[in-house]
Structures are given as C-alpha cells and as structure tokens.
Amino acid sequence: MIRKRKEEKLNPVVAEIKVHSPKFGDLLGKRDPIEILKTYESCRVAGISYITERKHFKGDFELFKRICKLSHLPVLRKDFVTSKVEIERTAEAEADAVLLIARILKDKTAEFVDFALEHGLESVVEVHSEKEVEFAVETNTPIIGINNRDISKLEKDGGSVEVTKKLAKLIPRRFVRISESGIANLNDLKIALSYADAALVGTAFMKADRVEDVVRSFVEAKLC
Numbered sequence: 001m002i003r004k005r006k007e008e009k010l011n012p013v014v015a016e017i018k019v020h021s022p023k024f025g026d027l028l029g030k031r032d033p034i035e036i037l038k039t040y041e042s043c044r045v046a047g048i049s050y051i052t053e054r055k056h057f058k059g060d061f062e063l064f065k066r067i068c069k070l071s072h073l074p075v076l077r078k079d080f081v082t083s084k085v086e087i088e089r090t091a092e093a094e095a096d097a098v099l100l101i102a103r104i105l106k107d108k109t110a111e112f113v114d115f116a117l118e119h120g121l122e123s124v125v126e127v128h129s130e131k132e133v134e135f136a137v138e139t140n141t142p143i144i145g146i147n148n149r150d151i152s153k154l155e156k157d158g159g160s161v162e163v164t165k166k167l168a169k170l171i172p173r174r175f176v177r178i179s180e181s182g183i184a185n186l187n188d189l190k191i192a193l194s195y196a197d198a199a200l201v202g203t204a205f206m207k208a209d210r211v212e213d214v215v216r217s218f219v220e221a222k223l224c
C-alpha cells in the first residue's frame with residue numbers, strides 16, 4: 001500500500017537576495033547570487049525579493065533583470081521608487097511586483113499603485129505607522145508590506161515583529177499582508193505569521209552559515 005504523501009503545509013516565506021546591509025555590511029561575500037536564488041527556490045519559498053537600490057544596499061539592476069528571467073517564482077523589486085519611470089523599468093525587467101513606500105509617496109501612493117497595475121505589476125505598499133496604513137488602504141494595492149523597521153533609519157533600528165502585531169489589525173483582510181524585516185528566528189516567524197499572511201526574510205538567510213538549512217527550517221517549521 002503506497003501511503004498518500006501528506007500534503008505538506010509550507011510557511012509562506014518570501015526570501016530576499018540581500019547582498020549588502022547598511023547595518024551588517026557585505027552579506028554576499030564571494031557567493032554567486034544566482035546560486036542563492038536556486039537555493040531559495042529549492043527550499044520552496046513563496047517568492048523572491050531583491051533590492052535594486054545602489055547606494056546603501058549595493059543593488060545591481062542588471063542582476064535584478066537576470067533574477068527575473070531565471071526565477072519561476074514571483075519576484076519583487078525593492079527600491080525607494082519616486083518616479084513612474086522606475087515602475088516602467090520594473091515592468092520591462094519582467095518582474096512581478098514593485099515596492100511602493102507609503103512614507104515616501106504619501107498621497108501619491110494610490111496613483112503609483114494604479115500605474116503599476118496598468119503595467120502588469122502587482123504593488124507591495126510598504127507601511128511602518130498607522131498614518132502610512134491610512135494611505136495604503138486607500139489604494140488598489142493587492143498587498144501591503146508591514147516593515148518592522150523604520151526604513152529612514154537605514155536598518156540602524158532593531159526592528160521588531162511587534163510592529164506587525166500593532167499594524168496588521170488595522171489592515172482589512174481584503175489585502176494580503178506581508179511582515180517584513182527583523183525576522184531573525186522561528187519565534188519571530190511564528191509571531192509574524194500569527195498576524196500577517198506571509199513573512200519576508202533577508203538578513204537571517206544571507207548571514208546563515210548553511211543557508212539551505214535555515215531557509216528550509218523557516219519554510220517547513222510547524223508553527224501552530
């Protein structure tokens with residue numbers, strides 16, 4: 001008798017290929033970012049995130065385009081987008097989603113979300129405060145990202161999933177909610193996924209000695 005393989009419930013984890021952090025410095029080392037991508041994919045993460053910002057995160061738009069072309073998973077472009085040209089570039093790169101930061105765009109957030117949707121991109125509107133949640137819920141974005149850190153502090157603040165706990169309940173369930181940043185261990189992940197629909201992790205994966213082991217532990221952990 002062949003036992004039916006029990007449907008494995010995987011945790012919805014978006015894995016970030018984060019090559020540099022203002023707080024920790026170089027995260028990539030001598031590794032090939034495409035190998036990191038393949039490792040993430042082999043661990044059955046839900047999606048891929050990549051920061052294209054150059055100055056503080058050492059992003060590389062050409063690498064971003066390669067990631068979009070090579071990955072079979074949804075790819076999110078993270079940057080401090082302030083112009084619609086950047087949305088067009090994201091769409092031309094054949095990405096699936098673009099981060100739009102409510103702190104930056106404020107009352108232009110809704111217009112930028114619609115522009116992204118018109119260009120075939122999903123948007124992730126990022127919030128870190130109640131005020132920013134107010135901007136986000138007025139838009140047509142399908143996804144709201146709760147940044148557990150204050151992005152203006154460039155990661156110099158710790159970042160706690162308590163921010164997700166505080167803001168998630170202000171976000172109607174018609175939105176997909178992603179808890180982002182400062183998710184360092186399975187306890188953080190458990191809290192994040194108690195309030196949000198998915199979790200986005202970068203540093204904890206990139207700093208791991210054995211990336212595959214840590215990513216797999218996050219994706220396969222029994223959290224309930």
Ligand SMILES: O=P(O)(O)OC[C@@H](O)[C@@H](O)c1c[nH]c2ccccc12
Nearest residue numbers: 051078180181182183201202203204
């Ligand atoms: O490395 P962490 O703490 O797991 O965080 C990842 C991601 O959330 C973070 O890099 C991030 C969230 N929003 C951003 C906007 C721009 C640059 C980076 C980010």
